[in-house]
Amino acid sequence: MLLIPAIDLKDGQCVRLVQGRFEDKTVYGTDPAAMARRWADLGAKLIHLIDLDGSLGESEPNRQAIMAIRREVKIPLQLGGGLKTMDNLAAWFDLGLDRLILGTAVCENPQLVEKASARWPGRVAAALDASGRTLKVWGWCRDGGRDLLETAALLKNLGVSLIIHTDVDRDGTKAGPNLEMATKVRQSSGLPTIVSGGISGEGDLRAIKNVGGFFGVISGKALYEGNLDFASGLALLAQKGTPSDSPEGSPTLLPQNDSETLSPTDLAQEDSPEPRFSAALAGTNRPGGQRS
Secondary structure: OEEEEEEEEEOOEEEEEEOOEEEEEEEEEOOHHHHHHHHHHOOOOOEEEEEOOHHHOOOHHHHHHHHHHHHHOOOOEEEEOOOOOHHHHHHHHHOOOOEEEEOHHHHHOHHHHHHHHHHOOOOEEEEEEEEOOEEEEOOOOEEEEEEHHHHHHHHHHHOOOEEEEEEOOOOOOOOOOOHHHHHHHHHHHOOOEEEEOOOOOHHHHHHHHHHOOOOEEEEOHHHHOOOOOHHHHHHHHHOOOOHHHOHHHOOOOOOOOOOOOOOOOOOOOOOOOOHHHHHHHHOOOOOOOOOO
16 A cells, blocks of 8 residues: 655645645645655655646646656656646646546546546546535535545546545544545445545554555645654555555555556756647636646
8 A cells, every 4th residue: 555645736835735725725845846855765656746726727836846846756646636628638748747637527527537548548547525425626615516426436437547535624634534435435436546635643544554455545744744754654554464455455556557657757858838738728717626
């Protein structure tokens, strides 16, 4: 099972929100590339990036930061936030992202999810961000009008490789994950599932590991505030002899195309904006976008 550090980006800075509230923001660093290097040096196998400005329809403020992260680390990167068109997805893949995460589109444009999953097999994930069983969209500012578990059950047919379930009410609170609901999401979908929202420390990792069957767990605030030591968390999840050693939860069985075939694009020579990226941004409508 993977321990996945989160880097949420707002105005080019590393931040964390509480329950998705933009007015409740804490800045944890002004150099996202250095933060990514820190996690990679500590042994992270995957980094979870969220473009918070993208979720508000403005990806440009974080574009350079994301490119700098891509240049700085060679481990896989997954990105969510404001991804709503095929051109937008293609632009980010062109810039070296390994997996892209669709959230609002799951509720509002499932055809896009299916089309993107077919075009980039194994590289498109679905974010199910929910308050209880109500899915949240547009930066968690609106109800998605769909039931969490009913939607989870449909996702496999759309071809997504992975589900990230975030309990919106617990995100950024360190109140503990909603493990019961995450388990129901995994069972309903039959897809590899990542647990997110509310992680407070090693006790939560132990509980998730004991339940077993999950692909990974995302942590943000607990890592940044020292409640969870990354190296200790990795060691805990690497221990054998628990239900999480089942194939579905094993870090040796990554979702399709997640390892050897997903070598990052070398962007060391990338100094100027790509026209394709700028054109894709022009097709991103305000006032919102999926958080992840």
